[in-house]
Amino acid sequence: MTRSARWIVFWLGAGGVGTLIVLALLRMPSFGGLVHPYRDLAVPAAVGRSSPNIVSSINFDQRALDTLGEETILLGSVVGAATLLRPSKDEQELLDRDEGRVLEATKLLGYLLLPVTLIVGADVVFHGHLTPGGGFQGGVVLATAVHLLYVAGSYRLLRRLRPKSWYQVAEAVAAGAFVVLGLVGLLLTGAFLANVFPHGVLGDLFSAGTVFFLNAAVGAEVTSGVVVLLSAFLAQALSVREVS
Amino acid sequence: MTVDPSCLPPLGIAIPLAGACVLLALAKFAPRVVVDTVAMTTAVVSVAAMALLVAATSSGRVVTWVGGWTPKDGSGVGIVLAADEIGAGFALLACALTACALIYTWRYFDDAEAHVHVLILLFLAGMVGFSLTADLFDLFVFLELMSATAYALTGHKIEEPRSVQGGFTFGVVTSLGAYFSLTGIGILYARTGRLGMPQIGAALDGHGLDPLVLAALVLVLTGLLVKAAIVPFHFWLADAHAVAPTPVCVLFSGVMAPLGLYGVLRVSTTVFGGVLPAASLHGTLVVLGIATAALGATLCLMQRHLKRMLAYSTIAHLGLFLIGLATLTASGVAGAVLYVFGHAGVKGALFLMVGVLLARKGSVDEFDLHCQGRDARLTKWLLPLGALALAGLPPFGTGLGKAISEESSGLTALFVLVSAATGGAVLRASLRIHFGLGPPPQDTDSDTTTGDDEKQEGRFPQRLPATMVVAITVLLTGGLLVGVVPAVADALGAGRSASWTEPGCWPRPCTAPRPRRSAASTWSGRGRASRWGLAQRPPEGRRVANWAITYPSHRGP
16 A cells, blocks of 8 residues: 555545544533533442542442452553563663762752652542542652652662562552452452441541552552553663673 | 352452462562462462353343442442353353463463463453443453553563564554543443443433434444454454464454454443444444455465464454344354354464464474474374364354354355355465475465564473363363353353343344334333343332433533
């Protein structure tokens, strides 16, 4: 197929899909309408279980199976990326002796921000059932905090303070904890991922039952998953060399 | 001890996940034997759980509200899993094929870490979830779980550019399809405010097929048809199968691609069954199926790369399955599903035998291997047998499934030609390789992909490891049992009305479009919901109806 024929096929297809989507969007309910069947059900359900953050209640209680699936997609992607980025037979990890210089200002800011970022990340994870945020968001913040070691310090320092295999174990344990919490529900009430822990008082730290614990598990899983993922990319970029 | 059947569907998802987490935690420290044992145990336990589920579905659909969110007053916020004979059958098939693939991989991959096993178990969890869920968004989540792990498994041989390229093509094409599906799900949610498939179906009923519903149908089905490698979305399948590790090909061909078709059937009947004229759905799917079958069979005959040949045969068979499913009659659907099961065993065995050739001779090229397989004791006889079974040799499941589907669809000539072409291509290759029949083929066409530079898989001495023999035998026997044991066909409803399709509901759809009025009476929200086991909720119809009455005023311009 010639180049111009390809473009013709592409534009025919794109035109058709575009027209279809525009026609469909014209018939969407208008913005700000009053009919929200799912909202009308989800909000009372969330408040009934002491979870003021409705999104968290939907993610970790009402539709927790979706979140288990999404968390597993992350786990699978991280394991898959680590598999694809592993050093091949004719590659070897070699660390450069000289890593260049970091500006003093960057160092200062990095080390100042490191504890702050850790605290913010933990806050986002553990208040996921109360305020905007949750395990996914907080986990990414925590993983970012770890990588300030690289930005402000050096790759060697990051590697020393971030043992990759521990994070891989942590990732597996955290993902397993989600499954175990689900099985606890199955064992106690006969329903997988049932919210079996006491719901507590609306607004308390320990409230909303399982939502709190699932948030923590997802937070740990996302933190370690992102760390393992970035370590594979960083290794490919910085230390893996082809040897003949 | 009796098990409440409603806990089996979530267990089917949880068991492989738990096994994968244990393996990943042990990956660094455990010796290879432990890794293989844990993976195998997980697969066997999953097979047992899904077998129990299949047994339980014989007395009706098993419905599970995850998290105990059983609907009150007719509407719920939770996710529902609904296992019928076909869904549970697909889940069992996925578990059984995974167990066979894991037997074959025993000491197969060179690198010590357990990543491949973890990925295979996560892939299994995705397939089981996809088979059992009755929630449209959940279906998408498990579709993505299958995809994310499948890309990595495809590109596993990172030393080879072609392997990474195959995985990349697979990734780009399937992800694009999935985005279309997600858009469609979003549009449907905007219209109905629901995500459960029967609930969306109930909400759409009686509102007619306006462009929004049509667009949603097209978009959702696109992602599923890409997964099922239906023409014109078939490009990824051959590239991915050519480079993926052989045991992974067994899963791709045997169950992952057919699951795409299962999704098409489930979505188009449960979600869109009430608004879509059955005749037009039937017509569209049959046309796609014929194109896929013809193209796959033609390309299959032209291959010399054995794994690509088997891959194109899979495409051809997917076309035939689609034609069977598109009849939307009980016997057509049951025949197609039987065909899928028989095909999974036969095609899996064929892939593993090609894998053995690749491991022994370092090539999967038909021309290159001419006369090279005279010394092979097992594959010499089993490969031609598998080729005949692929063509539909009667005692095999492929034979029975093909017979039922071709009878239901009325396209006997196409079924015979396509299956004979694919079986014939494999038979040609196997006779050339093992018996040296015919003159040595001349390399004339430089455009054809050769199979002599594939990377040798595994390392083993002259004797074939017992595990590989066991895997091949189990798969071939399985393909045979599907056709021989009457209980399998009975369970799928080959002789009676399948649960998918009430006989009064889809009366020979190609003859005449369903009258509107009868559609309203048989496919009303209430009727459909009750078939999903939601009949215990008396006010179901009322709530949906109340909301639906207020609905039209909120439609867009």
